[in-house]
Amino acid sequence: MAEQVTVSKPAPFVEKLGTQLADNVLAQQGVPIVSQGLAGLQKSITDAGLPTAKQAFETDDQFAKRQELANAQQRAALAFDQRQLGLQGLKPTVAGQDQLQQTAQDIAKTAAGTTGLASFQPFLDEAQAQAGKAADLAGIAQTGLEGVGTTLGGINLGPITAQQLATIDKDGNTVTPTLAEGSYMSPYQSQVIDATLAAFDRNIQKQELQIKDQAAKLGVLGTGRAGVRLGEFDTGAATQRALLEAQLLQQGFGQAQAAKQQDIANRFGLAGAQQNVAGAQQGLGAFRSGLGGQQAGFGAQTESILGTNVSRLGQLGALNQAQTQAESDAAREFARITAFQPQEQLDRFGAQVTGIMGGYPGQTTQTVVPNPTPLQTALGVGTTLAGIYGATRPGAKVGFNF
Numbered sequence: 001m002a003e004q005v006t007v008s009k010p011a012p013f014v015e016k017l018g019t020q021l022a023d024n025v026l027a028q029q030g031v032p033i034v035s036q037g038l039a040g041l042q043k044s045i046t047d048a049g050l051p052t053a054k055q056a057f058e059t060d061d062q063f064a065k066r067q068e069l070a071n072a073q074q075r076a077a078l079a080f081d082q083r084q085l086g087l088q089g090l091k092p093t094v095a096g097q098d099q100l101q102q103t104a105q106d107i108a109k110t111a112a113g114t115t116g117l118a119s120f121q122p123f124l125d126e127a128q129a130q131a132g133k134a135a136d137l138a139g140i141a142q143t144g145l146e147g148v149g150t151t152l153g154g155i156n157l158g159p160i161t162a163q164q165l166a167t168i169d170k171d172g173n174t175v176t177p178t179l180a181e182g183s184y185m186s187p188y189q190s191q192v193i194d195a196t197l198a199a200f201d202r203n204i205q206k207q208e209l210q211i212k213d214q215a216a217k218l219g220v221l222g223t224g225r226a227g228v229r230l231g232e233f234d235t236g237a238a239t240q241r242a243l244l245e246a247q248l249l250q251q252g253f254g255q256a257q258a259a260k261q262q263d264i265a266n267r268f269g270l271a272g273a274q275q276n277v278a279g280a281q282q283g284l285g286a287f288r289s290g291l292g293g294q295q296a297g298f299g300a301q302t303e304s305i306l307g308t309n310v311s312r313l314g315q316l317g318a319l320n321q322a323q324t325q326a327e328s329d330a331a332r333e334f335a336r337i338t339a340f341q342p343q344e345q346l347d348r349f350g351a352q353v354t355g356i357m358g359g360y361p362g363q364t365t366q367t368v369v370p371n372p373t374p375l376q377t378a379l380g381v382g383t384t385l386a387g388i389y390g391a392t393r394p395g396a397k398v399g400f401n402f
Helices: 012-029 038-048 060-086 099-112 121-154 189-218 224-359 374-392
Strands: 003-009 363-369
Touching: 012 224, 038 060, 060 224, 099 224, 121 224, 189 224
Parallel strands: none
Antiparallel strands: 003 363
């Protein structure tokens, strides 16, 4: 009985497209994927130190395969360069910083400098220098006040002491007068009075002798008249002597009283001077405290300025980092586009071929196979038996010829 065989096939041109797609897919599988051109690949190989000679642990077959892979990678890298030349119009780009941004960065970097305080450093230095000079002046003032305090402390108020009135006699001995404690009277008051009265007495004696000489010349010496005159003279001289002594005592008292008043005034003056010294020291302390506050203010301003500049530099760094990252992303994207462009083209080609194969009607072929004749059947059986017999012989080989 005859057999009928039905075969459904796509249109010849569609079948041809499918065959081409399969060939391209198989061919693409043998092409290594690279992400850089030939020069970059060769530099990477050199930097990595990959050996080009056969290694002791490699077989000849392994070394040959490695060389084959290296040659395939170089061919792929060269094709990568060629594709990049053709894709220049699609190369992703990143807009660079404009002039205003660059100027702002330059100003910020100049303002920050290496310490973060460049533009403010001169003002801080000048302020610190002035504060240092003020501290030096405060030190000088302190020394002066201490000297004034020492001087005032060394002033001895009150009556003059015997030690202050001590003298050296002709023999080199120290002579210290005897003073009444707390007295403002001159220790030489009695000597002055004695010396003055002695001089007065001598003068009176001279005058009395002159009166007696005159009386003798007149021949009345010893008479009553002469005696009355001498008596009156002696009485007047005694009165004058008493008045002179009283004047000297009153003068000494006045001097003592004036000395006491001056001592009181000196004490008030000293108290005022000491009070002024205390006030000056208090003001100096407040000034030093102000200097300390200014130094603290300088530190706070420095920290604030430094923090502001660090923040600005951090923002500029983030901006530059984002710019660099964007440029790296664009370069990586261009490398990806270039590397996978053949696969993407093949994917598009496959999608198009699949769409054509699914949408274009196929062709159906029918073939009728007649039944074998008795002779053909007999020949077939004989051939089969001969093959079985040959396989059962010792040393027989079974082979297939294509």
